[in-house]
Amino acid sequence: MEEVKNYFKHHRSSHLSQLKEFLSIPSISADPDHKPDMETAASWVKESMQAAGLENTAVMDTGGHPVVYGDWIHAPGKPTVLFYGHYDVQPADPVELWETPPFQPEIRNEKIYARGATDDKGQVFMHLKTIEAFMRTKQELPVNVKFCIEGEEEIGSPNLDEFVEKHRELLQGDVLLVSDTPMLEKGRPTVCYGLRGLAGIQIDVSGAKGDLHSGLYGGGVANPLHALADILASMHDESGHITVDGFYDRVLSLTDQERHAYAELSYDEENTRKELNVPELFGEEGFSFLERTWARPTLEINGMHGGFQGEGIKTVLPSAASAKITCRLVPDQDPDEVVEKLTAHVQRKTPKGVEVEVTPFDKGRPFVTPFDHPAIQAAGRALETAYGTTAAYTRMGGSVPVIETFSQILNVPVALMGFGLPTENFHAPNEHFHLENYDKGLEALAEYLAEISENL
Amino acid sequence: MEEVKNYFKHHRSSHLSQLKEFLSIPSISADPDHKPDMETAASWVKESMQAAGLENTAVMDTGGHPVVYGDWIHAPGKPTVLFYGHYDVQPADPVELWETPPFQPEIRNEKIYARGATDDKGQVFMHLKTIEAFMRTKQELPVNVKFCIEGEEEIGSPNLDEFVEKHRELLQGDVLLVSDTPMLEKGRPTVCYGLRGLAGIQIDVSGAKGDLHSGLYGGGVANPLHALADILASMHDESGHITVDGFYDRVLSLTDQERHAYAELSYDEENTRKELNVPELFGEEGFSFLERTWARPTLEINGMHGGFQGEGIKTVLPSAASAKITCRLVPDQDPDEVVEKLTAHVQRKTPKGVEVEVTPFDKGRPFVTPFDHPAIQAAGRALETAYGTTAAYTRMGGSVPVIETFSQILNVPVALMGFGLPTENFHAPNEHFHLENYDKGLEALAEYLAEISENL
Incomplete structure (x- = not known):
């Protein structure tokens, strides 16, 4: 693992240059004028997969913006990790509120500023570099991997259900890994194991x-x-x-284990109350704010x-x-x-x-991978090793229909291991990504593949 | 009286053209964008008063939309009738539900369709034409008259109290005549002796x-x-x-006399239910529809x-x-x-x-006059002569806050002699006014002035 970590360190500068290149492509899925940029971004992902050592790379038609696929399946007897991410970004309006142009990435104070920096190009890039690091240093991966990187997440993934259904066998794996949910807070590595429907x-x-x-x-x-x-x-x-x-x-009632884990997070309800400017927080009696918004x-x-x-x-x-x-x-x-x-x-x-x-209205199923599932516990351990601190096990109040798609159609457990922060202005001007979480996240992802190799 | 009636008949066509002109002015008092239209409507009323033969006509400042005043006081020893009405109308939203545009009046099936057709421009117009008919045929009126036509009734008459207080002497009369309450039903001429606040x-x-x-x-x-x-x-x-x-x-509880009188009207609740297209009528237990809407x-x-x-x-x-x-x-x-x-x-x-x-919001007091007052009885007789059928003596559910103003400040009896029908969609799309009641109403108004001349 030292070799992999050293690979990240020694290539940091050139990797960040590559990330800037990726972030420079204005791949706004909602805007038909940017269709050529969507194609450019898809090609960029495909080439980056090839450079990392993935095989069977393909830009695959969906009826809308394409999915980019790649895999490496040479670890017999080992589990298969399916990576999901998206190369499309939100529109950048209002552009005049950006300190630097949204598609001219710039690093300031150890943060990289650009549309897509945290949601989700920066994190897709980390997945690819994790693969590259193993392949360049060990010429193999500790697990089998498949990548499914789509281009329509920001417009509600209108074609993904059909795509996953159609390519069910191709995409089948033992765990889905997604880095597209925020960390609980700065310095608190987070694995999210449930979303509301x-x-x-x-x-x-x-x-x-x-x-x-x-x-x-x-x-x-x-x-x-x-x-x-x-x-x-x-x-x-x-x-x-x-x-x-x-x-x-x-x-399902919260387990004692879960209630204990949430209480351990010492969430500052008074701070939330002040931020929202309400006389008091409000909700079902007998539950904390986190329990109310995550699990009720x-x-x-x-x-x-x-x-x-x-x-x-x-x-x-x-x-x-x-x-x-x-x-x-x-x-x-x-x-x-x-x-x-x-x-x-x-x-x-x-x-x-x-x-x-x-x-x-349209519906979405709730989703939860059991708290004590090995895929979740492995994520927690990987994060703790990389960050040197306790990981937060969380659920989220929102709904990510994509997760429901994979969970239902492929019937896989899902580990949501995101490295963005809630304060990083995703969907807003001056989106950015903390390089601290880029560095530690790469290590955590590498640790996760190693953990999963032995414990799934 | 025959001459007066003939005047109405012979000028019907040109009168209706004039009414259409009046109804074309979108005098929506609630909407500041229509302030110029309010001024246009006030001028229109003033000119119409002059044409009818009224004197001392004036568009008078109120602080809000103006009052239009006019009088004719050349019947010594005779009572003075104060006419009240309003030239402002309700907003026309939702405009898309109108069959023809709200401010492009059209006559279909002997009804005139436009915002304000029944509430209250059409009836103000009838007052003016009654004066005009006497003046053109007899060169005099059987009573003294004063007109006070305001522009803020649909927004709660916020400036009228002060206006009436300030012009108490100018407006003083022996009876207030208002045509802004609907008839009980088609073919049933109605004099109303009470309003809700x-x-x-x-x-x-x-x-x-x-x-x-x-x-x-x-x-x-x-x-x-x-x-x-x-x-x-x-x-x-x-x-x-x-x-x-x-x-x-x-x-105040309803008196036995009143409950009996309302029951005598044999009001057809089932017909109302059908007209409104509701599964059932609805309201306080123990009260009839008329009691609920008039006296509760x-x-x-x-x-x-x-x-x-x-x-x-x-x-x-x-x-x-x-x-x-x-x-x-x-x-x-x-x-x-x-x-x-x-x-x-x-x-x-x-x-x-x-x-x-x-x-x-602005408020209005509830109001009731004893129905054996000569001003009310004269109204009943005039209606019976014009319609050839028994008049109904009623209370009504609506509020004309100004009635309380006049009643309190000028201490005059009030006769509410309205010619609109409850089904005419005032305050709703496709407001209209039945020309049958326009024709008979003109006669009834003329009869009323003759009655009052002898019996007040």
Whole structure:
């Protein structure tokens, strides 16, 4: 392992030059004008895979922006690690807020500034350099590897499901490794082992055939806004516990081990309260902020409207009201079942005198790799060796549909070992990546391959 | 009187052209962009007064949109009728629901379609044409008249109190005549002897300093939309009874005489249900539809909004939510006291984790006149002569705050003799006015002036 680490050190300068080259390509997947840049970026990844020693490299058609594939499968009896990442980036607007141009990478104070520096080109680059380091120093890898680097993550991966389904055999592996989730905080290496899923509905309440004068009809005809308020208010109690019948039925309780691990993180809730500028944090009783946002399901009204919304007064009795609701789900909740329960609740709680329509939104399954799975524990040990400090085992409140795709179709455990920081402005101007985590991350990735080689 | 009626008949076509001209002016008092149109409409009214033969016409400053005044005081020993109406109209949103544009009047099936057709430009126009008919055919009026046509009725007449107070002597009369309340139903001429009052608040709920990602924060931070739904749902029970503490304290019970009189009207609730296209009518138990809407107070959400309102899904945890609420009040409720009670209720029901701000709207007192007053009886007789059928004596659910102003400051009886129908979509798209009531209404107004001349 010393040889691999030395390889990183001795080639740091030329590697960073290569990374700058990669970051210079404005591979904005959302913008059709950048289609040629998408192709350039895909070629760049393919050439970089070849240079690293990967085989069977290919730029593969998806119907949209291509996937770049490569593998090395010469470690018989050893597990296969599937690497996922993406070479596309967010748009750079508003460009005028960047201190240096988004596609002219610059290193300042040991951070590299560019669009894609942390999300996700910088981390895809680290994966490739980890492979290169083993191949150049040992002429082999401790495990089999496959790379699947896509170009549509920032636009919701519209073609990935079909691609993975179609190439199920090609992509099959024993663990999926992704470096696209943030570290808990600076200096705290993090392995994330769970993400929440998503389910949601739109509720449309209708009353009379048109808006009515509240003087003439008020008190004699049901008001859809009252009905909607009743329905929405009936979905939770005053502490934020969700009162939709059966909503929590399949929710896995946090294990003692997990609650202990989260408590050990000493998360600063007061700091979050101040940052958000709220009188107090709020949520289900008996759970910490991290537990509420990582491992408990939610039901949030994302928007609602009805009636007059202008300035001042309009004494109307509106004919319709709508709300959008999404739930973040946790294992083993089933999105379809949750939508059914929400729909039944809405119908049961709809007051007299109005009609209601419920429309489901797209869904995503929650995902968790068991805390004590060897792929997760190996990630924790690798991070601890590289950083010389305790690793944080976390779950995240958001949903990454891509993970669900791999988890469902390939049925592999997933280790989310990201090296970006939450403060690095991904999706915002002045995106950057701390080189401290570039250096330590390379070591951690190398350690991970070694760990996985022996312990999966 | 035949000459007057013939004048209406012979000039019907040119009068309707003039009315279309009046209705073409988008005099939306609530929208500052329409200030020039407000001035155009005021000038139009003034010129129309002059053409009718009124004197001392003037567009008078109020601090807001002006009042248009005119009079004719050459009937010594006869009573003075003060006409009140308004030349401002409601906003036309949602414009896309209009079959023909709101400010391009069109006559279809003997109805004239335009914003303001029934509320209240069409009826102000009838007052002016009644004067014109007498002046052109008899060169005099059977009574003295004064006109006070304001431009802020649809925004709660914020400057009228001061205006009437200031011009108390100028406006003094023996009876106030208003045509801004609807008929009970088609073919049923109506004189109204009571109106509900108005009180209302805007509720602004705020949470975190900005919109949050529902994945990262959902479940851990209070959602202002949930809070608003809780507050709104807490204001009524499932039958529509208002649960704001003390709300009904000062409400006068209906007398047996009144309940009997309303029952005698044989109001067709099923027909109303069908017209409104609702599964059932809805409201306080133990009261008929007429009782609920004429003599019981209400609390209606006129509008609410917060968060994402576009197409599809956005998993945001919004930072703010708002609602507008107005109450229709009945004697002897006090608007200020009601606003206090609403405010206290909102504050008491605001959940943890959010902040709330309550802003009162302009208010109006409820109003009732004894229906055996000569001014009311004369109205009934005039309607019966013009329509050839029994008149209904009613109270109405709407609020014309100005009625309380005139009643209090000038101490005059008020006859509410409106010619619109409840189905004419005032305050909604496709507002219209039945020409049948335009024609019969003109006759009734002429009869009323003759009646009042002899019987007040």
